[in-house]
Amino acid sequence: MSGPLVPDTPDGVSRLEHARRTHRTHRRVLGAVCGLLVALLALSLLAWSTAREEGPASETVAGASGNGDDSPGPDGAVLDAPTGRSGPYAPEVPDRPVGETALVANPLYDTGRLSPLPCPVPELDVDVPGSMEHFLHMVADCLDDAWQTQFERAGIPFDPPNRVFWTEPGESPCRSYPSAAGAFYCRASGAIYIGTEDVVDKWNGSEDSVVYASLLAHEYGHHVQGESGLLEYYHDQRRLEETDIGRNAWTRRSELQANCLAGAFLGSVRVSYPLSDDDLETLLDDAAATADREEGAEEERTHGSIENSVTWTREGWEGQSPGSCNTWDLEDDSLVD
DSSP: OOOOOOOBOTTSOBHHHHHHHHHHHHHHHHHHHHHHHHHHHHHHHHHHHHHHHHOSOOEEEOOTTSSOEEOOBTTBOOSOOOBEEESTTSOOOTTOOOHHHHHHSOGGGGSOSOOOOOOOOOOOOTTOHHHHHHHHHHHHHHHHHHHHHHHHHHTOOOOOOEEEEESSOEEOSSOEESOTTSEEEETTTTEEEEETTHHHHHTTTOOOHHHHHHHHHHHHHHHHHHHTTHHHHHHHHHHHOOSHHHHHHHHHHHHHHHHHHHHHHHHHTTTTTTOOHHHHHHHHHHHHHTSOOTTSOGGGOOSOOHHHHHHHHHHHHHHOSGGGGOOSSOSOGGGGO
């Protein structure tokens, strides 16, 4: 039996066929609209993802003089604090300590003595920049190994610093170089900057390799502070101080801690380096020479007294551990004057 007849449309096409054609047309239109919406959504997600990855430009915060982090030469301290990323756009890394805990109770303090691989250093000819560069890279390799192990014990992420050992002027994200002290650490690039000729001039042509190893280990100490989360809180709190004297109190603790961390490393490699008792005396003499001058103005005291500079360097040498270097949680504040 035939089905019911469907009346034709005026153009002779059955209403059923006409409905089918209309349905197909609607499907095509709907498909096009959906495709357009999917494309727009994909573009929106891409833009959002890119914005999150790039973020706004981070703020580079210099020290008291605004010139970055200079360590002192034997002629006395340079008025600069560690340069670092701070503010709301600083990178956040999971499991990195934050706030006051990063200063006074950092997990790094509980990791025990440094246990680097043997670190025999090459003979150093201070009159040849290439020899100095090779020496610095060898010591930096040992520092990388020692601190990588320590951060793994603490469960804190760690990336070794970049190295810029310059012979020609240049620019870092924190400041230009040469610098007044011949060396500095820039947190914004995560790099240690040292002039292979400048430091020899700054140290009056000294042929004692331990003074250059100590300089490198001190700047590396600032990188350790940054990777451990300490520098972020340090910069935040230091910025709240309204006077140079108040800011300098924070700077001295940071610099004395870096002295101690340098001493801890050098003490840990004294057998394989090797370093003698005479080298220790040279190291301590250098710590005294790079401290604040007793006759200096209070507004210029950024690296600690001679006594404290020597004390914290020796403390690191003997303790050979980050826990020996907690300059932030002390009952006697005269130790960081």
